[in-house]
Amino acid sequence: MLEVQNLSMRFGGLLAVDGVSLDVKEREIVSIIGPNGAGKTTVFNCMSGFYKPSGGKILFEGQEVQGKPDYKISRLGMVRTFQHVRLFNNMTVVENLLVAQHRHLNTNLIAGLLKTPDYRERERKSLDRAAYWLERVGLMDLANREAGNLAYGQQRRLEIARCMVTEPKLLMLDEPAAGLNPAETKDLNQLIVSLKEDYCVSVVLIEHDMSLVMDISDRINVINQGRPLASGTPEEIRQNKDVIKAYLGEA
Amino acid sequence: MQDLLYFFQQLINGLTIGSAYALIAIGYTMVYGIIGMINFAHGEIYMIGAYTALIAITGLATLGIAWLPVILIVALICAMIVSSTMGWAVERVAYRPVRGRHRLIPLISAIGMSIFLQNYVHLAQGSRNIGFPALIDGGFQFGSADSFQMSLSYMQITIFITTLICMTLLSLFISRSRTGRACRAVSQDIGMANLLGIDTNRIISATFVIGAALAAVAGLLLGMYYGSIDPLFGFIAGLKAFTAAVLGGIGSIPGAMLGGLILGVSESMTSGYLSGEYKDVVSFGLLILILLFKPTGLLGKPEVEKI
Numbered sequence: 001m002l003e004v005q006n007l008s009m010r011f012g013g014l015l016a017v018d019g020v021s022l023d024v025k026e027r028e029i030v031s032i033i034g035p036n037g038a039g040k041t042t043v044f045n046c047m048s049g050f051y052k053p054s055g056g057k058i059l060f061e062g063q064e065v066q067g068k069p070d071y072k073i074s075r076l077g078m079v080r081t082f083q084h085v086r087l088f089n090n091m092t093v094v095e096n097l098l099v100a101q102h103r104h105l106n107t108n109l110i111a112g113l114l115k116t117p118d119y120r121e122r123e124r125k126s127l128d129r130a131a132y133w134l135e136r137v138g139l140m141d142l143a144n145r146e147a148g149n150l151a152y153g154q155q156r157r158l159e160i161a162r163c164m165v166t167e168p169k170l171l172m173l174d175e176p177a178a179g180l181n182p183a184e185t186k187d188l189n190q191l192i193v194s195l196k197e198d199y200c201v202s203v204v205l206i207e208h209d210m211s212l213v214m215d216i217s218d219r220i221n222v223i224n225q226g227r228p229l230a231s232g233t234p235e236e237i238r239q240n241k242d243v244i245k246a247y248l249g250e251a
Numbered sequence: 252m253q254d255l256l257y258f259f260q261q262l263i264n265g266l267t268i269g270s271a272y273a274l275i276a277i278g279y280t281m282v283y284g285i286i287g288m289i290n291f292a293h294g295e296i297y298m299i300g301a302y303t304a305l306i307a308i309t310g311l312a313t314l315g316i317a318w319l320p321v322i323l324i325v326a327l328i329c330a331m332i333v334s335s336t337m338g339w340a341v342e343r344v345a346y347r348p349v350r351g352r353h354r355l356i357p358l359i360s361a362i363g364m365s366i367f368l369q370n371y372v373h374l375a376q377g378s379r380n381i382g383f384p385a386l387i388d389g390g391f392q393f394g395s396a397d398s399f400q401m402s403l404s405y406m407q408i409t410i411f412i413t414t415l416i417c418m419t420l421l422s423l424f425i426s427r428s429r430t431g432r433a434c435r436a437v438s439q440d441i442g443m444a445n446l447l448g449i450d451t452n453r454i455i456s457a458t459f460v461i462g463a464a465l466a467a468v469a470g471l472l473l474g475m476y477y478g479s480i481d482p483l484f485g486f487i488a489g490l491k492a493f494t495a496a497v498l499g500g501i502g503s504i505p506g507a508m509l510g511g512l513i514l515g516v517s518e519s520m521t522s523g524y525l526s527g528e529y530k531d532v533v534s535f536g537l538l539i540l541i542l543l544f545k546p547t548g549l550l551g552k553p554e555v556e557k558i
Contacts, residue, residue, distance in 0.1 A: 048446070070445055070446050071451075074445075086440055088436045088443070090439060098429075098432060099432050099433055099449070102433050102436075166447060166448060
């Protein structure tokens, strides 16, 4: 469903990403790993429309999306998170989920004043969906708290819930386990797998936590210094000599 | 007793003018809250609102309509529509093309827009003062006739009540409506809001439209209160309202309300107890003092730099 072909990204004289290719099929979890500064997040930024790639193609369901503005890409169903949690901190937990469904709502002021059946129907649906995901990520009790006051692990889960209420087809998670304790990482692990199994979402994952990556990935792409180094199943990657060398240095 | 009445008189005058400042200040603070720029043309939007209201009132008088509520409501609606359209157009023409550039560029564009609108009204309506019919006269008198009498005019009551209604509606809109919710999201993190599929351009336009509509309300009210308008009508009021917004903490809507009231009261107290000449000295002095001790304003958020 997603195909990245020969992607490159140049910042002035620096070739941050050079010839990276990647493909993601339906209901698949694909990880991008690599040492710090390898260009993983740059690949993400190109995919989500933050950067206009200098070369290569990105096809989402057969449609070229490279260089498209970020909101258009997200409307196609590719939604991402960031390394740092970016919630609307001054809004309540449930508001964060409602505002993410903004474009599905009827925002006509007159319809709002008259409370037309269509308006109510959509309002009810969006609340139901928000409630469903709050329950799903275990934040129902905190629905009316300000998002900024949640614990870090809860903020991470809320962020994923906020992506999911937009009903994406492909979820891009940038280091979702960063800063989580082992128990929280385990929860996250189960959550991501369930997104794939129960909600038919494909996931692209950037992560440093190898136990998580090896556990849940269907395939792994390794990038080193902007170039593709290896790709394959977790088992193949574990035994790949180049990968070991890149991570541990030359013996 | 006399002194007390005198004090209350100043307080009433101050709260009247202050609530009108607050209405204008909302426009500054909402725009800053969302895109981090100062809309210097906002004072002109307010002035155009006053002119439109006057034209509507004159037109209705020519038609022979004399029932006051109709005149006021029609004038208000006309002023709000024209000002909102102006606010929307100014953003579309002068700010959107330069958004995201260096901070100074939209600022200069705003100053240019302000000069343009001011001169346009000079040309179209003439530079002289034009009388604004009071429409609402009379009021309550307190105190004995042979000494100081405190007066509370119906006009002042109208200003209070209208401002109160506008502020309540605005607060409800921001806290309850979907568009209000999206406004809050955009003001916190415009990039993320964009990614979640919120049409941020539309939200920004909405902010300009709402701010302009409130400024138009203030234009009608203060036009009637002062009794005359001219093309520079928006300049001083805009400056005062901007001060009020900064005083209360720019970006914060309750801050703009509070800032307006504080500024209005401090001005009228200075006029009443010192001299009218000193009122600007005191109000800007107050601004400096507050910014010295609370750089983000009274209700401003602690973060200074907006990303």
